[in-house]
Amino acid sequence: MFSLRLALQSIFKEKWMNILSMLSIGVMLFILISVAIVVYNVEMLTAQLPERLTLVVLLKEDVEGEEIKAIQTAIRADQTVKSITFVSKEKALEDLKKVFKKDDFILKGFGENPLFDSFDVRLKSEGVKKDEVKRLIQNIKSIHGVDDVEYGEALMDSIYALKGGLRALGLSIGIIFVCSVTFICYATVKILFYRHKDEIEIYKLLGATRWFVRVPFFMEGSIIGLLGGAIGSGMLLGFYSYFIKKLMVDIPMFTIISIPMQFLYMLPVFGLFLGLGGAVLALGRLKY
Amino acid sequence: MIILDNVSKTYDYQVALSNISLTVEKGEMAFVTGPSGAGKTTLFKLLYLAEKPDEGTLTIAGFNAADLKDSAIPYLRRNIGVVFQDFKLLNNKTVYDNIALALRIRGIVEREIKERVHSVLKMVNLRHKADSYPLTLSGGEQQRITIARSIVGEPTVMLADEPTGNLDEENEKEIMKIFKHINNKGTTILIATHNRALFENTAKRVFLLEGGRLVKGEEK
Numbered sequence: 001m002f003s004l005r006l007a008l009q010s011i012f013k014e015k016w017m018n019i020l021s022m023l024s025i026g027v028m029l030f031i032l033i034s035v036a037i038v039v040y041n042v043e044m045l046t047a048q049l050p051e052r053l054t055l056v057v058l059l060k061e062d063v064e065g066e067e068i069k070a071i072q073t074a075i076r077a078d079q080t081v082k083s084i085t086f087v088s089k090e091k092a093l094e095d096l097k098k099v100f101k102k103d104d105f106i107l108k109g110f111g112e113n114p115l116f117d118s119f120d121v122r123l124k125s126e127g128v129k130k131d132e133v134k135r136l137i138q139n140i141k142s143i144h145g146v147d148d149v150e151y152g153e154a155l156m157d158s159i160y161a162l163k164g165g166l167r168a169l170g171l172s173i174g175i176i177f178v179c180s181v182t183f184i185c186y187a188t189v190k191i192l193f194y195r196h197k198d199e200i201e202i203y204k205l206l207g208a209t210r211w212f213v214r215v216p217f218f219m220e221g222s223i224i225g226l227l228g229g230a231i232g233s234g235m236l237l238g239f240y241s242y243f244i245k246k247l248m249v250d251i252p253m254f255t256i257i258s259i260p261m262q263f264l265y266m267l268p269v270f271g272l273f274l275g276l277g278g279a280v281l282a283l284g285r286l287k288y
Numbered sequence: 289m290i291i292l293d294n295v296s297k298t299y300d301y302q303v304a305l306s307n308i309s310l311t312v313e314k315g316e317m318a319f320v321t322g323p324s325g326a327g328k329t330t331l332f333k334l335l336y337l338a339e340k341p342d343e344g345t346l347t348i349a350g351f352n353a354a355d356l357k358d359s360a361i362p363y364l365r366r367n368i369g370v371v372f373q374d375f376k377l378l379n380n381k382t383v384y385d386n387i388a389l390a391l392r393i394r395g396i397v398e399r400e401i402k403e404r405v406h407s408v409l410k411m412v413n414l415r416h417k418a419d420s421y422p423l424t425l426s427g428g429e430q431q432r433i434t435i436a437r438s439i440v441g442e443p444t445v446m447l448a449d450e451p452t453g454n455l456d457e458e459n460e461k462e463i464m465k466i467f468k469h470i471n472n473k474g475t476t477i478l479i480a481t482h483n484r485a486l487f488e489n490t491a492k493r494v495f496l497l498e499g500g501r502l503v504k505g506e507e508k
């Protein structure tokens with residue numbers, strides 16, 4: 001308890017330096033958490049991507065009856081497939097007519113139904129990797145009676161590439177900011193430590209243990225980190241309620257953005273650990 | 289008890305102590321004297337482990353100080369009350385807090401601290417100065433505060449470095465009275481001084497240092 005009092009006293013005595021440190025930590029953690037939110041959202045959205053993707057398996061013209069059943073069974077057997085629906089060429093035409101509605105004269109020009117029988121194949125949402133989708137497509141293509149498989153390959157490729165890039169970017173920003181926050185705590189505690197050097201010398205001469213001398217500084221680092229994190233959370237909350245909410249009203253696309261509110265509690269805790277880490281680094285090699 | 293056996297210490301190129309062997313018995317009061325620069329303060333620093341000897345062995349308060357683990361140093365220091373030549377008081381803390389610090393670092397509860405601090409303040413006649421700051425006190429008063437801090441932890445050995453450094457005779461007598469009182473309660477005391485008046489008319493043992501050598505370790 002005496003240690004805590006020492007820590008608080010020392011924080012108040014150097015309040016401007018400490019406030020400055022806390023603010024910078026707050027800003028950094030806010031940026032860090034914003035990046036995390038962007039990555040999180042992209043991950044969430046793309047996690048459902050394979051499910052949203054429907055493979056359209058086009059059959060050859062002369063495939064009929066039993067053969068169609070056999071193909072369906074073969075495709076369904078694959079573990080990545082969630083469901084498969086047969087779409088006859090008549091049904092396909094109906095659907096198309098619905099799309100064009102009044103302009104169905106376009107279709108009338110074809111006379112006989114120009115479409116093919118096909119399957120709509122839906123994939124399981126979780127754990128389906130890009131490579132597995134590719135393998136599935138290869139397999140289906142090799143089945144006798146299948147003409148071609150259509151899917152949004154280019155779209156999927158670019159989304160996966162974007163996701164990979166974003167992850168790497170998020171990770172590097174994360175590492176840089178974690179290091180910076182730790183460094184600020186390290187420097188702050190180091191400065192506080194040097195300001196109290198004579199005092200600490202006296203403590204040691206009177207028989208204070210190394211722990212007794214260090215604990216107030218560990219506490220200081222933790223408190224600075226904690227409050228920095230709280231400032232970051234405050235900024236996140238403010239940013240969320242004034243900016244994102246407005247955007248959500250104006251541009252419907254933004255309603256899909258979700259900010260997990262656990263982040264608000266996590267940030268101060270995260271700051272606390274970084275602060276403690278910085279303090280430990282600053283005093284780690286205290287000698288007698 | 290304090291035992292030095294063949295202890296030498298050299299700072300960079302300056303020899304501070306060479307081949308010192310001496311013994312101070314348990315409960316004894318003894319003096320170390322000699323001109324300025326003779327090595328008195330260095331001898332004390334070796335005893336409370338602010339410095340390590342280059343050679344020799346030291347025993348103090350039951351600890352083998354020459355090869356003590358770093359983690360054991362605080363516990364050695366709690367058994368030694370040191371009156372520093374330059375006081376080493378915290379000027380931004382009250383007299384009370386300065387003395388209480390020696391107990392707080394031991395994790396003693398505040399209630400007991402209060403009792404013990406007031407009791408040592410009474411012993412040095414400075415009860416009314418508990419809430420003053422060190423720099424508002426006279427030299428003699430600061431000296432007595434330092435003594436109070438050194439004994440509040442009830443050490444078995446006390447080291448006093450020039451405790452009457454630049455005090456008038458009045459204060460000198462006062463302080464020697466305090467030391468005698470502490471010594472009578474069984475504490476071993478070693479006093480470094482260049483003031484012959486402190487030991488001239490006593491039967492105490494006096495060690496005379498000159499240029500880092502023990503010239504005389506006599507029974508007077």
Ligand SMILES: Nc1ncnc2c1ncn2[C@@H]1O[C@H](COP(=O)(O)OP(=O)(O)O)[C@@H](O)[C@H]1O
Nearest residue numbers: 299302303304323324325326327328329330331
């Ligand atoms: N930290 C130090 N670094 C270098 N030389 C020192 C140091 N401390 C003391 N000395 C030298 O060691 C010798 C003994 O000093 P000291 O023990 O302070 O003597 P005294 O206390 O008897 O006046 C002196 O010559 C002094 O200059």
Ligand SMILES: [Mg+2]
Nearest residue numbers: 328329373449
């Ligand atoms: Mg000296």
